Amino acid sequence: MKDNITGYTEYVDKWLSGIEDEIEFWDNYMRTEGGVSFYGFNETISPQKKFTLENDIPENLCGKEIKFIDVGSGPFSxxxxVSEKAKLKATYVDPLAEVYEYLKRANEIDNGITVETCFVELLDKKYTANSFDIVHMSNSLDHCFSAIDGIYQLLYICKVGGKVILRHHENEAENEHYRGLHQWNLSLNNNEKTFLIWxxxxxxxxCKLLEDYVDFELYPNQRENNGYWVFNKVVMKKKREINIGKNNYSEELLFRIYHYFIKIMIEKQKNGKDNTYELQMNPLIASIRDTYHSCANKKIKTSIKNAAVYGMGYVGRNVCFLLESIGIEVPIKMDTRGVGCGCIYARPMEEVDDFEDIDIAVVTAGGEDVYKKLIEKGFKKVTLIEDFLQYLNEL
Structure with missing residues (x-):
């Protein structure tokens, strides 16, 4: 492992400066049942969520116990x-584990996992070499004090023949302007056509740095969660033992400061919540969330079988979730940006002509202008989102 202590203090200070925002985000997320991402909240916290790396389980381990670790897992991973291919023996670690566990208890959420405290740079202090069959990290390696040291640590705890799997946004530090936790860029979409950290x-x-130790598979621009999450996937198959050398990070001092800091943050959450995030929550999404719970309690029945939704931003995604939760299919999703809106099923209105079986079109963006265009296009019935929510609540 390289000696990257130079600049260590700077990275630690920047990382610490972002922790409060990270805690506030997850506090808001749990208290508001996902906030703007309400549509995916139930799946996120479900202890029955299916294992998303099924295709990465080697054939020789199917039906057997697999030791898996998610590093930087966040509160939910x-x-x-639940794996259908193997017996999953899973471990979850994150530097903010203590506060995540506190927030889950405070919001009465049990998603079936307990997160343990560990930094990726210090994995060798908690686990022995060759401990896990699959080692995973997503959207968190860019948070490290040293991303390269983090990769050495991931490979150290991975068994020879096992896999280290990284799933991250392209160049997240650039996207976030190096604020808070985002300190490194991970790139597959580059002129060199390789895996760059910069x-x-x-x-x-x-790829060049670790070619003697790892066989690489690079998969840019992958999608998950109905196409809403776009990420680059790097699979590193460990070929031989890797020497990480002396670990020069001052872990004892770091943990002592960290433990004290976390206690302060928990007390702040207990005694004086800052509602900045909640105040910024889109009131329409709050209405959708309330309607979802109301419909679930009433078990409503409606003659609507198929719907179209226009506008696939956060409001539209939550409307799709609401409709599907009450048995209404949404075969047509429209957005002026097409797939550029982040939904792989979205089409511009002009490209939609297969709407004969659509009972209603719900407008979540564009207001009266879009309403009139859909009427002119020939949809049987068109409604604005506010009117549609009122209709559902009156059933």
């Missing part, structure tokens, strides 16, 4: 718990 003054070709 993207990976799911920031303004450093660029490392990871």
């Amino acid at each position: 993207r990976c799911g718990l 920031r303004k003054d450093i660029k490392i070709d990871v």
Whole structure:
């Protein structure tokens, strides 16, 4: 493992500066049942969520016990718990584990996992070499003090023949302007056609650096969660033992400061909640959430079987979730940006001509202008989102 202590203090200070926002985000997420992402909340917290890395389980381990670790898992982990191919023995670690567990208890959420405290740079202090069959990290390696040291640590705890799987947004530090936790860029969409880790003054070709130890598989622009989550996937199959050398990070000092800091943050959450995030929550999404619970309690019945939704931003996604939860299919999703809106099923209105079986079109963006265009296009019935929510609540 390389000695990357130079700049360590700067990275730690920047990381610490982003923790409060991270805690506030997850506090808001749990209290508002997903906030703007309400449509995916139930699946996120479900202890029955299917294991999303099924295709990465080697054939020789099917039906057997697999030791899996999700590093930087957050409170819920993207990976799911239930595998149909193997007996999953899973471990979840995150630097903010203590506060995540506190927030889950405070919001009475039990998603079937307990997150343990560990930094990726210090995995060798908690686990022995060759401990896990599959080691996973998603949207968190860019948060590290040293992303390269993080990869060495991931490979260290992975068994020879096992896999380290990374799933991250392209160049997240650039996208976030190096604010808070986002300190490194991970890239597959580059001129070199390789796996790069970089920031303004450093660029490392990871494939070249680790070619003696790892066979790489690179999958840019993958999609999950109905196409809403776009990520690059890197699969590293460990070929041989890897020497990480002396770990120079001052872990004892770090943990002591960290433990004290977390206690302060928990007390702040207990005694003086800052409602900035909640106040910014879209009131329409709050109405959709309330309607969802109302419909679930009443078990409503409606003659509507098929619907179209126009506008596939957060409001539209939540409307689709609401409709599907009460048995209304949404075969047509429209947005002026098409798939550029982040939904792979979205089409511009002009390209939609297969709406004969659509009972109603719900407008979540564009207001009266879009309403009139859909009427002119020939949809049987068109309604604005506010009127549609009122209709559902009156059933």
